[in-house]
Amino acid sequence: MSNLRDVTTISQPLIRMLVSALVIIGLWQAVVVIFEMPSFILPSPFDVIDRLVNRHQVLLKHSWVTAQEIVLGLLLGLSMGLLFALQMLMFKPIKRWLLPILIASQAVPVFAIAPVLMLWLGYGIGSKIVMAALIIFFPVTTCCYDGLRNTPVGYLDLATTMGATKWQMLRHIQLPAALPTLASGIRVAVVIAPIGAVAGEWVGSSAGLGYLMLQANARMMIDEMFSALFILSSLSVALYFLTDKLLKKLIPWQA
């Protein structure tokens, strides 16, 4: 019985994804055929699939680079955000100094500072990791800080009457209570981190899906660009669902 349910719960989203993919491919092909689109404006979906198969080695190589940038950027951004939020919570006077920096980090467009990062950190994946980390820094920090600040008063009262010190309170009450809010920050971060990584690659790089797209675009290989785009979005979707599942498993009490 439970086996059957497992199969349906897994296969239902798969079927939904398959159906929507088929519909999109159908519409796309229809547009190409009806309007007689030249392949350098809009390639047919079958050309793109053909590219995906024939050039899979090149695509895989560049995907691996971008995936590394995304994951490392996520780790860096998450730990920075968590640290920043903790500092604002635990040392109230520091908060007044840190808050403008936090807001500035969001106000300055990453595209604008990307060339500087390239200059400082080189053409390698370092500058892209920092870009991805920067772009998720604000949502992670605000979510984490909000979660830490809005611990239910009753929990704090109870721990106070039990004689909890500031750090015991943080460790045993505030941090675990903030996890569900932090989790929604992480979900947002997972979706926008790839934007940072790819933007970094556009500004200057020698590898990665962003680099590949730029090259393909310049050479009018639109089908290759589409295949890179397809991999990038698949990567994001997979990462999101993986993270979501993991968070639900780790934080089962969240609403």
Place this chain on the structure above:
Amino acid sequence: MARLIISLTATPMSVSTLLQAASVNTASVNAVTIKISNGYLRYYDEAQPTIAGLNMEITAGQWTCILGRSGCGKSTLLRYLANLLENKVQWTGEINSQPPCEIKDQVAYMAQQDLLMPWLSVLDNVMLSTKFGAAPNQADNPQMMIDKAHSLLQKVGLADKSGHMPAQLSGGMRQRVALVRTLMQDKPIVLMDEPFSALDAVARYRLQNLAYQLLQDKTVVLITHDPQEAIRLANQLYILQGQPAQAQALAVPTSAAPRKLDAQCAQLQQTIMERLEQDHE
């Protein structure tokens, strides 16, 4: 348990038992009587005091119930005693404890919500207090604390639920877990802020009996807006009313708590209702 019995000094005990009990936890205080005289309390952000001219005696080892309508200041009083209003209120007046001690170190607090941490299992929730304080894991032997938690859970009929998460329990069960958590703290004073009010009538009735039985040796302060609850459980009964609030003592029925609701109780309930009604005008 031994050191709780000592407080009732009437019980003859061997010297060795006394010494042994004293060496277990020299810092702890046995049953505590609290006497409040001419208490005055004002929130810093308010012009009018919440409480003024408060006189009250909370007797060791007994249930003191404080009745009042919502917003009369009874929660404020309890929270002040639990040291939860530090830097928020101005207090004058005397609070004496007998034996002399720092009251805030001697209290366990039970609120209207069960306040079970959703990320901890029932057992870990019950053991929560062992994580806090100057010396976490106060008992050198954690296994001893776990055994104690299990035996207390058994007493409230939740022996088989120790591995469950709070979300899997009913409201009544959760409040029973909260009761066990309070008992685990093993403090002489238990402050209760309407802990039964969110339960349905039968669950409330059963939990009242259970709490009364398990908190026998403690000094209990129970605040409630439910006259019936106060009448059932009180050894001493105060009504908190007025603006600012003052406490007035009421005579409790002669039968032993937790009481069955007889004619005397019903009459007292009627009297209380009439008095609380005045406060509404």
